[in-house]
Amino acid sequence: MNLKTFSAISAAALCLAAAPVLADDHNETPAAAPSAEITPQVKSRELSGTYGGVRVPYTATIGETILTDDDGKQEAVIVTTSYVKSPRDTSRPVFFIYNGGPGSGSVWLQMGAWGPKRVAIPSDARDDGAPPYPLVDNPESLLDVADLVFIDPPGTGFSYLTKGTDPKKYYGLRQDARAVAEVIRRWINDNGRWNSPKYLGGESYGTTRTAMVVDELEGGTYNDVGLNGLILVSTILDFAAREPTPGNEMAYIVTLPNMAAAAFYHGKVQAPSVEAIAEEARQFAIGPFAAALLKGQDLPAAERAAVRDEMARLTGLSPAYLEQANLRVTSQRFYKELLRDRGLTIGRLDARYTGTDYDNAGETPDSDPSFYGIDAGYTATINEWARAGLGFETTREYNSIGREPGRNWDWTLPSQGRNAYLNVAPYIGRAMRQNSQLRVFNAQGWYDFATPFFGAEYSLNRMGIPQDRVTYEYYDAGHMMYIRDEDRAKLSADLREFIRAR
Template sequence: MLKSPAALGLFMALLFIVPLPAAKAQDKETPPQQAQAAEPRRGDEGLRLPPRKTVVQSLEIAGKKQDYKVTAGSIVLRNDSGDPQAEVGFIAYTLEGQPASKRPITFAFNGGPGAASAYLNFGAIGPKRISFGNNGEGPSSPAILNDNPETWLDFTDLVFIDPVGTGYSRFVNDNRELKRSVWSVDGDINALAAVVRRYLVEFDRMSSPKYLVGESYGGFRVPKLAHRLQTNEGVGVSGIIMISPVLDFISQSDSDGSPLAFAARLPSLAALALEKKGEPINRDSLANVEEYARTNYVVDLLRGPRDKAAVGRVVDQITAFTGLDRAFVERQAGRLDLQGLARELGRDRQSVASLYDGTVLGADPVPFVLSFTPKDPILHASVAPLTSVAVDFLNRTVGWRVDAPYQLLSQDVFSNWNWGGNGNEPHEAVSNLREALALDPNLNALVVHGATDLVTPYFDSQLALDRLTALGGDADKGRVGLEVLRGGHMFYVHNDSRAALKEAARKLYPLD
């Protein structure tokens, strides 16, 4: 999708959570020995993660103090010969005194590829959370966990899984072919499906209602994972929640020949303008820009920059919707690239805007340099506090001590990810979502975005969901919903948006 290694490197530096693959075809390779989950065995060499550890904590839920168990541990992936291949770490929260057959269980994944699940765990839906990602919060901000009133624990047990290479999860050996297999689009899904199935068996939860939640690339994972569980692991899924996902990578290209990325991004830029004016952000207030983005904007972009009249119309409309400097928009002929936007949005204050939320600004260390890829004020500034709370919680609170670095964002996983294929097919999860919904009429799904996210803009998901026909939207009793909330990629850093996320997700679960 990107034409040169330099362009790919730039995109990777900016968009670590959701990268654009250089080759987009599905990974057709099948390793000679598939990794499967199994119990640790006596005599296993190379297994280094400690035995599972469980502690009991308490939380006030719906005005009542309740105890819950916290279990930290790992599940061993093995090949067909029974040899250990990897140890996959997890943190599980289970409410005491609930019948397992009726109590829902939710498996949570972050993205990357290469991100641990601490974002969702300690930022959004776990029973404890830390404040991060807002203006003025940086690496040295206090790493203090507090009770999370918006935790989902009151209506579902929670299991946060760290794919191999993230958190404390690790390969048992340094086999290059094993890494290439697991660190791939399809191999990742196969391994995670085995982990989910094994967890359900080991903890006697096969009869529980089962749900999947994923953020960013995790949102790309969970439709694929749901379909894999249905068809290969014998596990039915009741609901899928996708938070700030990329559902189709083809629309993430900034290529001149593909205007979809520019069209998908435009409503989020308009939402930024509304936020700066203090005006309400909702789908009604963005309806005009959405209609323009999917119609006349695309048509005029396809006319090309030599059509001066078309360029003039595009510049006029973008300037009106976004409030961006007209000269900046003209220089790019209405094709607004991410690197330029990050600096343009904060240029008047010698700052750089976060692509994860354009309202959050950080200092631009070299504002006088024209070409510069800055560290993101949200993504990179949140690494230290989230890593600190994850390590402290596991080591001190739970007592699951691991003598190894905790990989919140693994560059090793990210840079070695095997996108596979021959480059003729795009990576997408829309077809997996469609197939999973078609197979199970009781399955429901929800997509939730922040309005001012420029990494995975909400309108990109809207365009993808529009292709589901009768399986989604109002045509089939609203089996697939889309919510747009205040904030960016990690919109849950705002209390009101975190509460709205919980309210929207709660509708997919059984009533008490």
């Protein structure tokens, strides 16, 4: 989810009318007043709902965790929202969840996939329109099999750095992981959950964060928090699969199967199924296509023509266009070119979505229709649920996508050497080798160009990652597959099976 913040408080009465009756707050701590010392705000309410076909009473708690420096100075206020079955059962699994960005709040997975409430937006790749956006019960929530803790790292959601805190201390691969790991340890300790089964996971950059956090929890000297599973949604671990730079051919290779899937969805190519066209494209991408790109200017004319024509068959692009692009089509160009004859562009986060640009002559789209088609509804309902539903008091805006983390992010890892491209997958491999029961669940949408499914497969198939403990599942949507009703149900069913299989 890579930005706008939208409020729909006017819709609160309508949307909450169908919500369960709320009990009195357990903790009526007021919002922190401006002062040298911030008193953390914590609000809890007793609720119940039916999830996975099981009636579950639970305690919903939204609260602030304050991180300090070595001298005790308050530096970061991190908000978590937890849903814990009542009465508390320390043998139950607990699942720690965040989103990506960097800079993205947990709203997407909380209000879209696994929280007890969700926003009901169109499931068929249509725009979410204008408020009010329905806030409804979410029977696909995982509360029947695990307690849920949603974490908003600094600069996301309602979480923030205090005045005078250097952003470089929190905005970065390692810095962010240390902060999130500390919040997890604090929550475990405060809630007496040291011996509970534990799962960790996120979406998009949240999968990168997962690799870093597991290294903090299991890869350090103390190795103090053992984990049962890592849950990766729309995975990006090896950043060679990002938009290409001159000389980096890998991005073209891992995105070609996405192009084939999108072309199939929009009727530009024919195949028995998206699975079938994706597999054809995988084999072509890692075989003849990769070989052709690696030969560079030594590629023979006959081989070039054969590769070009097969690429045209798989992607729906014309041989002439592919020739002009030197067989190397960036994702941005593809979004514009695939449906140019219809006057439409396709989405980056979800290629099922289409948009109309100012004109049809450009090289790349004006914007991403799969983002502006969903963002307002999510931001409106998380504000409504946190404030009116759970009683959180703040004048701060909820940052669904915070700009500050991205502007200040430190993408370097000294351990990987100078000018090395970023790859955090080895941290997952090391954790799995050192923890014989740690398993990985990887969820990918066929129509996701932000984190291509073939790129995820490539990064998780490298040496050092035990393949017998990695589960791959695929969905007929994009980056946020849970937007589609059928895939939200499938994702939750797949995860129930994964968690119960421990």
